[in-house]
Amino acid sequence: MSSLRSNESKPIIAILTMPDNELFFRGNRTNFVDILKTGKDLGFLVYVVTVKDLILSGPRILGYSYSSEDQIWHPQWFPLPNVIYNRIPQRSDEMRPEVKKKLEECINHPSIQLFNPFFFNKWTLFEWLKKSNSTHHLVPLTKRLRSSTTIEKMLTSHSYLYLKPESGKAGKGIMMIKYQTDRKMPYRLKIQNHKNSTTYETARVTKLWSRIKKEAGSSPYIIQQGIELSSIQNRPFDLRVLVQKNVRGRWGVTGVGARQAGKSSITTHVPRGGSIEDPEKLLNTLFGQDTMRTIMNRVKSNSLLIAYQIEKAAGYPLGEMSIDLGVDGEGDIWFFEANSKPMKFDEPQIRKRSLERIFQYCQFLAMNKKTNSV
Ligand SMILES: Nc1ncnc2c1ncn2[C@@H]1O[C@H](COP(=O)(O)OP(=O)(O)O)[C@@H](O)[C@H]1O
Ligand SMILES: [Mg+2]
Numbered sequence: 001m002s003s004l005r006s007n008e009s010k011p012i013i014a015i016l017t018m019p020d021n022e023l024f025f026r027g028n029r030t031n032f033v034d035i036l037k038t039g040k041d042l043g044f045l046v047y048v049v050t051v052k053d054l055i056l057s058g059p060r061i062l063g064y065s066y067s068s069e070d071q072i073w074h075p076q077w078f079p080l081p082n083v084i085y086n087r088i089p090q091r092s093d094e095m096r097p098e099v100k101k102k103l104e105e106c107i108n109h110p111s112i113q114l115f116n117p118f119f120f121n122k123w124t125l126f127e128w129l130k131k132s133n134s135t136h137h138l139v140p141l142t143k144r145l146r147s148s149t150t151i152e153k154m155l156t157s158h159s160y161l162y163l164k165p166e167s168g169k170a171g172k173g174i175m176m177i178k179y180q181t182d183r184k185m186p187y188r189l190k191i192q193n194h195k196n197s198t199t200y201e202t203a204r205v206t207k208l209w210s211r212i213k214k215e216a217g218s219s220p221y222i223i224q225q226g227i228e229l230s231s232i233q234n235r236p237f238d239l240r241v242l243v244q245k246n247v248r249g250r251w252g253v254t255g256v257g258a259r260q261a262g263k264s265s266i267t268t269h270v271p272r273g274g275s276i277e278d279p280e281k282l283l284n285t286l287f288g289q290d291t292m293r294t295i296m297n298r299v300k301s302n303s304l305l306i307a308y309q310i311e312k313a314a315g316y317p318l319g320e321m322s323i324d325l326g327v328d329g330e331g332d333i334w335f336f337e338a339n340s341k342p343m344k345f346d347e348p349q350i351r352k353r354s355l356e357r358i359f360q361y362c363q364f365l366a367m368n369k370k371t372n373s374v
Contacts, residue, residue, distance in 0.1 A: 011082035011366030012045045013359070014063060016106075018093050019050035024064055024073055027089045031344050035085075036066050038355040044362070047078050051088070051102045056080065056109060083362040085319075086116045087341060091167050094119055107316075107372060113365040115319040115358075120310070120340050122166045123222050128313035129335060134305045138325075138335040145221040148209035155179045160226030163212065165219045169339070171267040175215060176226060177208070191215055195273045196264040227326045227334045230286055235260050238268050238336065239279055239327065241303040242345055244320040247360040249368065251307045253300045254357055255350030258282050276346055287331055295331050302333055310338055311374050319361050320354075 015035060017027035025048055032048050039046035047063035054061065063078040084106055088094055094103075106114040126142040129135040143150050145163060154161055155177075163175040174192040185201035187208045202208050229236035237260040244254050260282070262273020270276060279299075283292040303323050311318045322342035326334040345351050 010044050011362055012079055013039060013083045013085060013362050014047055014049040014054065014061070014078075014081035015085045015087050016049055016051065016054060017087050018089060018099075019052045024075065025050045027087055028344070029073075032087070033066050033068075034344075034351075034355055035358065037068070039359060042356070042359050044359055045078070047076070048073075049078075049081075049084075051093075051099050054084070054102060054106075056105060056112065081112060082366045083113045083115055085358065085362070086114060089341075091119045109370075111370060113362075113370055115362065115365060116340055117316055117318075118340065119167075120314075120321075120338055122164060122168065122337055123220070125310065125338055126222070128310055129306065131313070132309045135302075135309045135335070138302055138306065138333055140225040140227055140334055140336075142222055142224045145212075145216075145223040148205055150223055151177070151209065151212075152205060154223055154225070158225045160228070162224045162226050163216070163221050164224065165216070165221055167219070171265075171269040171272050173216065173219065173221075174267055175212065176266045178226075190266050192266050192272070195262065197266050227328050230282070230327050230329060230331075232260070232282060232285060235263065236268065237261065237277060237282055239299060239325045240345070241299060241323045241325060242320070242342060242350060242354055243303050243307045243323060244354065244357040245318075245361040245364065246357060247364050249361070249364040251304050251311075252357075253303055254354050255345060255347060256296065256299055257345055257347050257350060270346075283327070291331055295327060295333070298333055299325060299327075306335060306338065315374065316372060317374055319365075320358070 015032055017025045020026045036046055047065050049061055049063045060077045061080060062075060064073045065076050066073055093099055103117060106112060107117060123144060126139055129139050159179040161177040165173040171192050176190040178188045180186055185203050187202050189200040189208060189211055190197045200211050229238060237258050240257045240259060242254040243251055246252050256279050258277040258279035259268035259274045260277050261268045265272050268274040280292060283295050306323055307321060320342060321338045321340050323338045324336040326336055345354060
């Protein structure tokens, strides 16, 4: 009886990832170490499990625990989890039939709760946010990129455009177009490389389109109104907001970070030369203390509205997401993307809080009857 009661008060949590022939499993191992350590400190039993080893019909589960002393992972038998925290690393993994089947099984299980069911698609997110009165004003004009006609049409209203793969992440495949009628070569295309960007100029839209096709290959792309981001010393910055559910199952803002683009990059990602900055400092420099406060408050309240709307449109309960927002020269806020498997925030305060929140939400899930609707 007492063991049952302790199970109810502290759920057993499994972090779900993909198997690996040599390393037991794939995924961000330092993130998993931090999660396991936080769980232990908070008194939870938590382990890593692969899609292959997660057998919900069995009596026990082969999982992995981490020993900080020898810094190695140990295979070990564990009881079945109450909550499964989905950290399957790649979209391509999630598409595999055996992974889909396993996730379905978790979703349909009568009692085991799955925390975060799937990755988002960039295009779908815009569709979801456009249709709500509370969020449509945050969304830049966005279309699916199907032909050069879409580009020409968009250029009649916006001379600055972003092209992004629907399933992209970390700046991969991003391009930018500037159309300047006063130049001999009016179309200027910038393609994001590893750290910098390559520029291509042409006078003809057919040539521009060929170059874009060459870069995009067969990946579906969206095309989007470019936002003139606030910038300091010619380096634009944007905001990363972490939104998570708390112990009462309600959305809250865990933290707001800022990323400033590297000198010749068209995105703000740190691995591409961007840097981590304090959002309040950046906004204070540009807008002054009072406006900075107003913008920060709007960033937080709009992020919550975005999370509610995404969850409602997805039709399935979500536990956390990170949201990329731009702030333009007027101080207006723009939505760029949301990620259902947020990357680690490197700001120590946000990081610490984010790890604790994961367990608070797991606690909520375990204390409440399972529901697959929002
Ligand atoms: N419409 C846009 N206008 C201006 N900058 C943009 C726009 N879309 C994206 N960016 C810049 O590119 C970065 C990456 O875009 P994002 O949609 O977050 O793609 P990824 O999934 O690759 O991170 C953003 O954080 C922002 O700095
Ligand atoms: Mg992003």
